[in-house]
Amino acid sequence: MKVLIVEDDPLHRSYLHEAVNAALPECDTVIEAENGTAGERLARDHKSAHIVMDLQMASRNGIEAARTIWKERPETRILFWSNYSDEAYVRGVSRIVPDGAAYGYVLKSASDERLKLALRSIFIESQCVIDREVRGLQQKSLGQTNGFTDSEYEILVDIALGLTDRAIAKRRGLSLRSVQNRLQQLYDKLDVYQTAGDEHEDGRFNLRARAVTIAFLRKLLNYSALERAEAELQEWLDGK
Amino acid sequence: MKVLIVEDDPLHRSYLHEAVNAALPECDTVIEAENGTAGERLARDHKSAHIVMDLQMASRNGIEAARTIWKERPETRILFWSNYSDEAYVRGVSRIVPDGAAYGYVLKSASDERLKLALRSIFIESQCVIDREVRGLQQKSLGQTNGFTDSEYEILVDIALGLTDRAIAKRRGLSLRSVQNRLQQLYDKLDVYQTAGDEHEDGRFNLRARAVTIAFLRKLLNYSALERAEAELQEWLDGK
DNA sequence: CGCCGTCTTGCGTAAACCCGCAGCTTGTTG
DNA sequence: CAACAAGCTGCGGGTTTACGCAAGACGGCG
Numbered sequence: 001m002k003v004l005i006v007e008d009d010p011l012h013r014s015y016l017h018e019a020v021n022a023a024l025p026e027c028d029t030v031i032e033a034e035n036g037t038a039g040e041r042l043a044r045d046h047k048s049a050h051i052v053m054d055l056q057m058a059s060r061n062g063i064e065a066a067r068t069i070w071k072e073r074p075e076t077r078i079l080f081w082s083n084y085s086d087e088a089y090v091r092g093v094s095r096i097v098p099d100g101a102a103y104g105y106v107l108k109s110a111s112d113e114r115l116k117l118a119l120r121s122i123f124i125e126s127q128c129v130i131d132r133e134v135r136g137l138q139q140k141s142l143g144q145t146n147g148f149t150d151s152e153y154e155i156l157v158d159i160a161l162g163l164t165d166r167a168i169a170k171r172r173g174l175s176l177r178s179v180q181n182r183l184q185q186l187y188d189k190l191d192v193y194q195t196a197g198d199e200h201e202d203g204r205f206n207l208r209a210r211a212v213t214i215a216f217l218r219k220l221l222n223y224s225a226l227e228r229a230e231a232e233l234q235e236w237l238d239g240k
Numbered sequence: 241m242k243v244l245i246v247e248d249d250p251l252h253r254s255y256l257h258e259a260v261n262a263a264l265p266e267c268d269t270v271i272e273a274e275n276g277t278a279g280e281r282l283a284r285d286h287k288s289a290h291i292v293m294d295l296q297m298a299s300r301n302g303i304e305a306a307r308t309i310w311k312e313r314p315e316t317r318i319l320f321w322s323n324y325s326d327e328a329y330v331r332g333v334s335r336i337v338p339d340g341a342a343y344g345y346v347l348k349s350a351s352d353e354r355l356k357l358a359l360r361s362i363f364i365e366s367q368c369v370i371d372r373e374v375r376g377l378q379q380k381s382l383g384q385t386n387g388f389t390d391s392e393y394e395i396l397v398d399i400a401l402g403l404t405d406r407a408i409a410k411r412r413g414l415s416l417r418s419v420q421n422r423l424q425q426l427y428d429k430l431d432v433y434q435t436a437g438d439e440h441e442d443g444r445f446n447l448r449a450r451a452v453t454i455a456f457l458r459k460l461l462n463y464s465a466l467e468r469a470e471a472e473l474q475e476w477l478d479g480k
Numbered sequence: 481c482g483c484c485g486t487c488t489t490g491c492g493t494a495a496a497c498c499c500g501c502a503g504c505t506t507g508t509t510g
Numbered sequence: 511c512a513a514c515a516a517g518c519t520g521c522g523g524g525t526t527t528a529c530g531c532a533a534g535a536c537g538g539c540g
Contacts, residue, residue, distance in 0.1 A: 090420045160449070161450075162449040209448055404526070414489090419491050
């Protein structure tokens with residue numbers, strides 16, 4: 001059995017290397033990549049079926065890398081090992097995991113023991129292992145209670161990118177008014193008003209910009225999500 | 241001599257601990273804190289004069305912690321050790337360093353050798369050591385060439401927070417029109433138009449929102465800067 | 481002192497945005 | 511099938527933005 005580690009921090013990389021050795025005696029080869037691009041290449045060359053992947057790498061982040069890897073070989077097992085549990089990451093991951101694929105999401109703050117358990121569960125038993133803390137987010141995010149629908153999230157991303165209502169309408173195939181409806185819906189859920197109002201009419205917020213800010217502060221959005229969205233936008237623009 | 245390490249990643253923390261021991265034989269005690277809050281407390285209790293500080297910690301980030309520490313004891317020597325060289329961080333740091341204080345900014349990707357050198361230069365020789373890569377940013381940022389003035393940065397933050405023109409005017413003591421002038425200035429520098437235009441009238445951007453996005457993508461803004469700005473805003477709102 | 485560049489401010493306008501109201505199309509349920 | 515909730519759409523109007531134009535204000539400099 002072979003394991004591929006994709007992680008840009010050398011300290012974390014060698015820690016992972018040891019953890020893999022300790023948890024998986026049946027693993028005879030460990031290869032390492034220090035960014036997403038190299039990870040994709042190695043995965044292809046070695047036909048890797050077992051990957052431990054950091055999210056948040058400088059050159060090409062884990063979500064991007066995982067997406068292309070899964071596109072080529074959907075049965076690949078990937079354990080995401082990340083510092084944060086931003087909703088943006090969680091949502092990003094669950095959007096790309098293929099049907100029935102085994103994967104995991106473990107935080108770097110987890111104990112050695114938990115990491116090892118996750119490694120065995122995913123790579124040997126083909127089970128999904130989601131960190132408790134992440135799990136909470138996922139439920140809230142995918143179930144609609146208190147969370148955001150896909151369409152709401154979609155429009156959030158669109159205004160975060162700086163599109164006008166009209167441009168959004170064109171992009172998503174909606175009327176202008178529908179876009180604005182969704183925006184209102186979003187403003188409601190993000191509590192833009194409460195933060196904004198504060199009785200007096202002087203301290204008003206620009207709802208559109210404020211919504212993006214709040215989303216950022218709540219980690220509904222983060223740099224990596226923006227980056228991905230921007231790339232998709234450019235693609236769409238090029239395709240006219 | 242005593243050294244305080246403030247860093248939330250255990251691996252990095254112990255790596256730092258070793259690096260300090262190796263680089264500074266004259267150091268007899270090393271103490272560690274795993275977040276900004278604890279760091280502030282320990283610095284106060286031990287009257288620490290030598291600190292290695294991570295930026296980007298969950299509970300209270302390095303810039304906040306450094307600010308309160310420097311407020312109490314401006315001659316403290318602080319080495320910032322960070323993963324990234326976002327302009328937002330660089331700007332944030334240089335805004336809080338007291339006159340004549342010795343400090344440093346070294347990237348985590350730097351070699352052991354460079355880290356040790358920096359430790360000695362700052363703690364023993366009281367010199368400032370700024371990583372080459374960071375240095376570039378700093379010059380561009382503080383010199384006005386190609387960089388952003390303080391007033392431009394200020395207004396960028398204000399729209400990122402989601403304030404209306406009117407609110408900004410009130411907050412900064414300007415007329416509405418002046419605020420809008422600065423905005424136009426900002427839009428120019430951020431190249432919002434070029435990205436926006438693309439000839440046809442359909443793909444237009446919302447300038448205000450787009451400016452914030454571009455700033456984020458260029459790392460002129462990041463989560464930590466937003467968080468700080470939001471705190472200041474709340475403070476201002478409370479002070480009526 | 482007069483000239484000039486930078487910054488501020490007011491006026492006015494076209495566009496974009498926020499949103500209540502009301503008519504339609506769906507999919508769901510009893 | 512009737513009834514109802516949820517989403518899309520057009521209309522209308524009040525507010526906010528973006529920005530050209532032009533009149534001061536301030537500071538340096540020959």
